[in-house]
């Protein structure tokens with residue numbers, strides 16, 4: 182299926198982000214917000230990544246697929262911590278190139294591989310992976326059902342997948358729904374709830390946590406970090422983009438305070454094939 186103009190524009194924005202992501206100011210902000218420095222742009226914190234690694238049972242000899250892997254957070258980190266092999270998959274090549282350089286520095290180049298591909302049409306044989314992960318990927322794409330189906334195909338029988346996702350809170354008025362969509366990731370809207378989509382695509386939920394409070398705290402740290410590094414950030418992205426970004430954090434925090442947006446962590450296991 183051809184990509185829509187919105188999807189193409191989004192990919193370009195991610196590409197531009199990854200180009201800037203290794204600048205000292207963005208790495209400092211990332212350390213303050215998420216406790217890591219890979220050039221990430223999900224809200225996954227180091228604590229969450231550790232939780233995900235433990236829940237996936239990663240260890241040497243296991244093969245992990247991290248979808249929407251960006252510049253290697255948290256896929257590379259999980260591989261380094263656990264000794265597993267990892268395939269990092271994304272559409273923009275810029276992030277994957279950065280990840281490959283980082284893998285060499287971290288001495289895990291022989292255990293990490295990059296793949297430029299769409300998460301909805303995965304170029305791997307059935308049952309290739311022991312475990313899958315993704316961080317705020319599903320809210321950045323339209324084809325949520327197709328991605329969950331493709332994931333189930335490539336994971337081994339009874340394999341696990343752990344992921345975070347941002348969604349619109351249920352049962353909102355039309356005005357509140359619009360505000361949630363305006364203040365969330367671009368493709369936050371979903372035709373069905375994630376528990377429903379997971380059940381329909383052959384996954385059983387093992388754990389499901391509401392991590393909205395942690396997300397709100399990360400957003401607040403993001404707002405403060407932007408203020409702390411105002412000058413170098415303005416230099417990097419420009420004065421008007423800096424002001425727009427600040428307004429974005431304020432509006433997002435207000436939407437979170439009003440209970441319009443959620444962030445959840447799911448750990449699921451594939452149904453028997």
Ligand SMILES: C[S@@+](CC[C@H](N)C(=O)[O-])C[C@H]1O[C@@H](n2cnc3c(N)ncnc32)[C@H](O)[C@@H]1O
Pocket residue numbers: 192195220221222223224225248249250251252253254255270271272273276298299300301316317318321322
């Ligand atoms: C929120 S970012 C997370 C990036 C990285 N994992 C991190 O935590 O920093 C979502 C990523 O999903 C990727 N993405 C969006 N649509 C995709 C698709 N259809 N297939 C593969 N990756 C996709 C984007 O390019 C982006 O890098």
